[in-house]
Amino acid sequence: MKMIIAVVQDKDSNRLSEALVKENIRATKLASTGGFLKSGNTTFLIGVRDDQVDSVLKLVKENCQSRKQMMAPMSSMGGNADSYVPYPVEVEVGGATVFILPIDRFEQF
Amino acid sequence: MKMIIAVVQDKDSNRLSEALVKENIRATKLASTGGFLKSGNTTFLIGVRDDQVDSVLKLVKENCQSRKQMMAPMSSMGGNADSYVPYPVEVEVGGATVFILPIDRFEQF
Amino acid sequence: MKMIIAVVQDKDSNRLSEALVKENIRATKLASTGGFLKSGNTTFLIGVRDDQVDSVLKLVKENCQSRKQMMAPMSSMGGNADSYVPYPVEVEVGGATVFILPIDRFEQF
Numbered sequence: 502m503k504m505i506i507a508v509v510q511d512k513d514s515n516r517l518s519e520a521l522v523k524e525n526i527r528a529t530k531l532a533s534t535g536g537f538l539k540s541g542n543t544t545f546l547i548g549v550r551d552d553q554v555d556s557v558l559k560l561v562k563e564n565c566q567s568r569k570q571m572m573a574p575m576s577s578m579g580g581n582a583d584s585y586v587p588y589p590v591e592v593e594v595g596g597a598t599v600f601i602l603p604i605d606r607f608e609q610f
Numbered sequence: 611m612k613m614i615i616a617v618v619q620d621k622d623s624n625r626l627s628e629a630l631v632k633e634n635i636r637a638t639k640l641a642s643t644g645g646f647l648k649s650g651n652t653t654f655l656i657g658v659r660d661d662q663v664d665s666v667l668k669l670v671k672e673n674c675q676s677r678k679q680m681m682a683p684m685s686s687m688g689g690n691a692d693s694y695v696p697y698p699v700e701v702e703v704g705g706a707t708v709f710i711l712p713i714d715r716f717e718q719f
Numbered sequence: 720m721k722m723i724i725a726v727v728q729d730k731d732s733n734r735l736s737e738a739l740v741k742e743n744i745r746a747t748k749l750a751s752t753g754g755f756l757k758s759g760n761t762t763f764l765i766g767v768r769d770d771q772v773d774s775v776l777k778l779v780k781e782n783c784q785s786r787k788q789m790m791a792p793m794s795s796m797g798g799n800a801d802s803y804v805p806y807p808v809e810v811e812v813g814g815a816t817v818f819i820l821p822i823d824r825f826e827q828f
C-alpha cells in the first residue's frame with residue numbers, strides 16, 4: 502500500500518474530493534497553509550493499494566493542475582484609483598504537490 | 611521506528627488521547643474531515659518504537675472500534691412531525707482507519 | 720527524497736517558517752495539538768532531497784530547540800494573592816519532535 506499526501510489549493514479541494522468519492526477512494530482532509538503561498542490549502546491523506554496510485558495521481562492532475570485563468574478587473578480593497586486595472590488579467594491558479602510514501606501495514610477497526 | 615497515522619471519529623478522540631497519555635505515548639492530533647463522512651474526525655500522528663506498534667493498535671481498537679449504539683428518539687431539527695421516530699434506534703458509531711509507515715530517523719531538540 | 724514531519728511549538732512556528740522560505744524550502748503547515756501539552760503546536764510537512772535533510776534539521780534545531788527563558792512575574796488570572804510570585808521565574812519553552820520518513824515518489828502538477 503501507499504500513502505499519497507497531496508497538497509492542493511482550497512479552490513480545487515471540493516472538486517478533488519468529489520472525484521475521489523466517485524471512484525470510491527477514501528481520503529482524509531486537513532486544513533493547511535503553505536510556506537510560500539499565504540493562501541490556505543488542503544492536505545489530502547489517501548491510503549491506496551499500489552495499483553491505485555496512478556489513477557489517484559491522474560485525478561489530482563485533472564482537478565488541481567496549475568493553469569491560467571482570466572480574472573475580471575477589480576480594484577484592490579482600500580487601494581487608490583491608480584492601481585485599478587480596467588481589463589481582465591491572466592492569473593495562475595491551482596497546482597498540486599504530491600508525495601507518495603510506503604505503508605508497512607494497514608488496519609481498520 | 612514507525613509512524614502510526616490513525617484517523618478516528620471526534621467522539622472517540624479524547625478517550626484515545628487519555629489512553630495514550632496513560633501509557634506514556636506521545637501523539638500529535640490534527641483536526642480532519644473524511645471524504646465520505648461529512649462529520650469531523652481526528653488524525654493522530656504517533657511515532658513509536660517497532661515493539662510498541664501492537665500495543666498502540668490495541669488502544670486504538672479498544673477506544674475507537676466501530677460499534678452499535680442505541681440512540682434516543684429525537685425529531686430532526688426543522689423536520690416535520692412525520693419524521694419523528696418514537697423509539698430508540700440502533701446506529702453505528704466509531705471506527706478507525708490506521709496506517710503504519712516506516713520511519714528512517716527520529717530527532718528531538 | 721524524504722518527508723520531514725516536524726512538530727514545533729506555535730511560538731516558534733513563524734520563525735521556522737521564515738527560515739525555511741529564506742533557504743527556498745517549501746513547507747506545508749498544519750495546526751495541531753499534543754497529547755501531553757495542552758497548548759497548540761504546528762506540524763510542518765517538508766519534502767526534501769536526501770542531501771537537504773541535515774540543513775533542515777539544523778534550521779529546526781536553531782529556531783525551535785527547547786530552552787530556558789525568564790518569565791516576568793504575573794499573577795494567574797482569577798488566582799488569589801497567595802499564588803503571586805514577585806520575581807521572574809525560569810520556564811522551559813520551545814522544543815521540536817522530528818520524524819524523517821522515506822518518500823517513494825514525488826509529483827508536481
Ligand code: NI
Nearest residue numbers: 502503551604
Ligand atoms: Ni505497498
Ligand code: NI
Nearest residue numbers: 611612660713
Ligand atoms: Ni523502525
Ligand code: NI
Nearest residue numbers: 720721769822
Ligand atoms: Ni529518497
